[in-house]
Amino acid sequence: SCDSLDxxxxxxxxxxxxxxxxxxYLKGVLNENTH
Known part of the structure; x- marks a missing residue:
């Protein structure tokens, strides 16, 4: 059916x-660690 194509x-x-x-998320974690 079309469902499998989507x-x-x-x-x-x-x-x-x-x-x-x-x-x-990783950027936020890195920013928290540097502060």
Whole structure:
């Protein structure tokens, strides 16, 4: 069905958001450690 075709695309979007969120989180942790 169309559902299976949409899933990989959604997964790419989700992983992109995950990477961005992780980067922001790590930046915040690094900033806290330097202060």
């Amino acid at each position: 899933k990989p695309h959604w997964h790419l979007k989700a992983s992109k958001i995950y990477v961005l969120a992780t980067g922001k």
